[in-house]
Amino acid sequence: MAGPLEGVRVLDLTRVLAGPYGTLILADLGAEVIKIEPPEGDGTRGSGSTSLGDTPEYYKHKGESGYFMSVNRNKKGIVLDLKIESAQKVFLDLAKTADVIFENFRPGVMKRLNVDYEVVKRVNPGIIYLSLSGFGADGPLWNYPAFDLSVQAMGGGMSITGEPDRPPCRAGIPIGDLAGGMFASHAILAALYSRQRTGRGQWIDMSLLDGQISLLTYMAGYYFVSGIVPQPIGSGHQTAVPYGAFKTKDYYIVIPATNDTFFLNLCKAFGKEEKANEPGFRSQAERTANREAVNAFVEENTRLKTNDEWMEIFGRLNIPTAPVLTVDKALSNEQVKWRGMVVEMEHSLGGTVRFPNTPFTRMEGIDAARYSCPPLLGQHTDLVLRDILGYGEEQIRKLREEGAVK
Numbered sequence: 001m002a003g004p005l006e007g008v009r010v011l012d013l014t015r016v017l018a019g020p021y022g023t024l025i026l027a028d029l030g031a032e033v034i035k036i037e038p039p040e041g042d043g044t045r046g047s048g049s050t051s052l053g054d055t056p057e058y059y060k061h062k063g064e065s066g067y068f069m070s071v072n073r074n075k076k077g078i079v080l081d082l083k084i085e086s087a088q089k090v091f092l093d094l095a096k097t098a099d100v101i102f103e104n105f106r107p108g109v110m111k112r113l114n115v116d117y118e119v120v121k122r123v124n125p126g127i128i129y130l131s132l133s134g135f136g137a138d139g140p141l142w143n144y145p146a147f148d149l150s151v152q153a154m155g156g157g158m159s160i161t162g163e164p165d166r167p168p169c170r171a172g173i174p175i176g177d178l179a180g181g182m183f184a185s186h187a188i189l190a191a192l193y194s195r196q197r198t199g200r201g202q203w204i205d206m207s208l209l210d211g212q213i214s215l216l217t218y219m220a221g222y223y224f225v226s227g228i229v230p231q232p233i234g235s236g237h238q239t240a241v242p243y244g245a246f247k248t249k250d251y252y253i254v255i256p257a258t259n260d261t262f263f264l265n266l267c268k269a270f271g272k273e274e275k276a277n278e279p280g281f282r283s284q285a286e287r288t289a290n291r292e293a294v295n296a297f298v299e300e301n302t303r304l305k306t307n308d309e310w311m312e313i314f315g316r317l318n319i320p321t322a323p324v325l326t327v328d329k330a331l332s333n334e335q336v337k338w339r340g341m342v343v344e345m346e347h348s349l350g351g352t353v354r355f356p357n358t359p360f361t362r363m364e365g366i367d368a369a370r371y372s373c374p375p376l377l378g379q380h381t382d383l384v385l386r387d388i389l390g391y392g393e394e395q396i397r398k399l400r401e402e403g404a405v406k
Helices: 018-028 057-061 066-070 085-097 117-123 148-154 175-198 208-215 217-226 260-269 273-277 284-289 291-302 307-316 327-331 334-338 381-388 393-402
Strands: 009-013 032-037 075-079 100-103 128-133 202-207 243-247 252-256 342-346 352-356
Touching: 009 018, 009 085, 018 032, 018 075, 018 100, 018 128, 018 175, 066 352, 075 381, 085 117, 085 381, 085 393, 100 175, 117 128, 128 175, 148 175, 148 208, 175 202, 175 208, 202 208, 208 217, 243 291, 252 291, 252 307, 260 273, 260 284, 260 307, 284 291, 381 393
Parallel strands: 009 032, 009 100, 032 075, 100 128, 128 202
Antiparallel strands: 243 252, 342 352
């Protein structure tokens, strides 16, 4: 069965993480994504420590880093040097055939390269052209450089992440970039649906900072309603106690006891049912006001058994809980494997690579067995020029000699 986005062609002018993750979502959903890289390639092709452990040679030395490969599967890869006029012409020829263009350069770069929305819409009025930048294309910070850490800091979330009286802490996953990519893919899907009804394309200006502000949700709600600025609380919760990570005999377990019934059952699990009727423990309001004592009571008990032992006991009493899993254990979790959330792909240079899936495994037309490994640098340049644009060998040879393609 065809993927839900079969027939949608995306020109992917993104690099690093936010944009490539957004186009990965579209690619996994079945869109034809053509990743356009400069001659030197996406900067993340060599990112990260790829020499740890028994790593295949291609993975270490061929520009196929774990960082790059994690967000660039299911894409065709071509090289265009858009600083060269003939490469700009190739891009516009591709744009005529495309449904979507997705770029995440700093505002103004596409205009300097003569491939911005105003230019593209003249050759393809129905194009959906999305620009994703740190702070958007207007406002006082429009041209300010941004990284994931920057937008986590400026978006408010970093100020409430970590333990009290400790320095602000970024989220362990790059939520600034990843949220930007997810929001961008949502906007593209909405724009495709709108174009189906109206026939009109559009330019979409998206900002990583906007995404972080949106994710504040109820934290912003607390502030707007009460005037109190939220503070870091570790793995806890402002209005629910006990709620957080508690040490066990072998690691940590999380317990979100968000109502009185859950707390009563927790006390039963500890063999101390009477505790639920003591002052300071009887209601959610009392427990929130008595946070330190409640959390101390919980942890002095959780320390007595292992994660697995508590999971079995809490499961019998219907207490919501989960073990804190390290990355290796999360990826090997039976539920994760059952849901197809780790995919294996044969690399064109030999060997098998594994990466996390996107969470569409139960949609019609999604088949991880059809996934393709991320492209080598320029792997599909000739194929795209010949099969999509109909260029002849002499034309391709000339472009290569000019340095326009690779």
